Amino acid sequence: MAKDLEKSLKIADQRCIEQGLRLTPQRRQVMGLLLEQEGPRSAYDLLDELQSRHQPGAKPPTIYRALDFLVSAGLAHRLASTNRYLACGHLACDHGHERTLFLVCDQCGAVREATMDTPLKQALNRSLSQEGFTAGTQPMEMHGRCRACR
Amino acid sequence: MAKDLEKSLKIADQRCIEQGLRLTPQRRQVMGLLLEQEGPRSAYDLLDELQSRHQPGAKPPTIYRALDFLVSAGLAHRLASTNRYLACGHLACDHGHERTLFLVCDQCGAVREATMDTPLKQALNRSLSQEGFTAGTQPMEMHGRCRACR
DNA sequence: AGTCGGGCGTTACGCTGTAACGTACGCTTT
DNA sequence: AAAGCGTACGTTACAGCGTAACGCCCGACT
Ligand SMILES: [Zn+2]
Ligand SMILES: [Zn+2]
Ligand SMILES: [Zn+2]
Ligand SMILES: [Zn+2]
Numbered sequence: 001m002a003k004d005l006e007k008s009l010k011i012a013d014q015r016c017i018e019q020g021l022r023l024t025p026q027r028r029q030v031m032g033l034l035l036e037q038e039g040p041r042s043a044y045d046l047l048d049e050l051q052s053r054h055q056p057g058a059k060p061p062t063i064y065r066a067l068d069f070l071v072s073a074g075l076a077h078r079l080a081s082t083n084r085y086l087a088c089g090h091l092a093c094d095h096g097h098e099r100t101l102f103l104v105c106d107q108c109g110a111v112r113e114a115t116m117d118t119p120l121k122q123a124l125n126r127s128l129s130q131e132g133f134t135a136g137t138q139p140m141e142m143h144g145r146c147r148a149c150r
Numbered sequence: 151m152a153k154d155l156e157k158s159l160k161i162a163d164q165r166c167i168e169q170g171l172r173l174t175p176q177r178r179q180v181m182g183l184l185l186e187q188e189g190p191r192s193a194y195d196l197l198d199e200l201q202s203r204h205q206p207g208a209k210p211p212t213i214y215r216a217l218d219f220l221v222s223a224g225l226a227h228r229l230a231s232t233n234r235y236l237a238c239g240h241l242a243c244d245h246g247h248e249r250t251l252f253l254v255c256d257q258c259g260a261v262r263e264a265t266m267d268t269p270l271k272q273a274l275n276r277s278l279s280q281e282g283f284t285a286g287t288q289p290m291e292m293h294g295r296c297r298a299c300r
Numbered sequence: 301a302g303t304c305g306g307g308c309g310t311t312a313c314g315c316t317g318t319a320a321c322g323t324a325c326g327c328t329t330t
Numbered sequence: 331a332a333a334g335c336g337t338a339c340g341t342t343a344c345a346g347c348g349t350a351a352c353g354c355c356c357g358a359c360t
Contacts, residue, residue: 042315044315060318083317
């Protein structure tokens with residue numbers, strides 16, 4: 001598992017280089033914390049972790065800056081409906097996030113980062129263009145029960 | 151316009167009666183405030199309105215209780231991604247909200263309460279059942295640019 | 301009369317996020 | 331080398347969002 005962590009961090013390094021961004025030690029620490037988590041975490045949870053593990057004096061802006069960076073770099077995501085953060089579930093496979101759908105289980109908290117298939121994308125695009133609405137980059141979120149919790 | 155407000159409030163009364171719920175004067179005042187707004191509002195904005203117009207001594211729990219009631223009664227909605235509330239855009243037409251999609255313009259803030267058409271619902275249902283995910287009642291939200299803002 | 305539950309007032313608090321300032325450091329330009 | 335510049339980061343203070351918990355009132359039911 002620690003092996004996977006290292007590998008994921010290496011990929012994160014690479015992604016930043018490709019985009020001309022700097023994965024500083026602090027940002028890398030936070031990315032590491034996100035990768036260790038089983039589910040999405042609040043910024044303040046992560047701040048506690050960061051304080052106890054790496055930076056005792058860290059304050060809210062510290063964690064928010066790191067998280068904002070990771071999200072904008074595409075390495076992590078923010079769940080707007082629950083104010084939680086999580087590492088991207090598709091770090092290795094290089095597809096984009098134009099039409100990502102987060103399936104959030106309200107019972108166990110698990111999040112599945114699903115990719116819309118072509119028919120779904122087409123149906124959605126048709127509906128949106130009918131409404132004259134241009135979708136942004138912010139992924140959609142759907143709440144419900146996951147397979148394990150039904 | 152005040153005529154529309156009265157009419158909408160009458161419908162709200164009726165909806166509550168049908169469901170065995172009580173639209174108390176306080177709740178009705180908040181529903182009125184929501185109906186007057188042009189776009190979604192924060193709970194604290196509405197609290198300010200309520201204080202200046204009806205209840206000078208109102209405190210946060212007052213507005214949150216009213217909003218929670220209105221949302222659970224299906225008369226209003228909460229946008230989870232922006233922490234905003236708005237009156238249901240389909241008070242008059244009696245369709246349910248099983249597959250509602252909120253289109254939120256990030257530029258002007260307008261929200262369109264769209265109803266998914268059959269092909270979209272089908273494509274979505276198929277994707278969800280493939281994932282073994284059972285959707286809850288919380289509507290989806292998509293961010294982007296509305297027709298006017300493109 | 302007594303009981304019970306819903307609606308509401310009130311206090312206090314916790315969680316989420318940011319503005320605004322200053323400092324340090326690396327890079328470029330002169 | 332000196333000056334200027336931009337990015338990252340430390341720090342303080344604050345704004346915005348939401349709720350737990352308690353108690354009171356009042357109407358309905360027995
Ligand atoms: Zn992702
Ligand atoms: Zn689950
Ligand atoms: Zn509605
Ligand atoms: Zn717009």
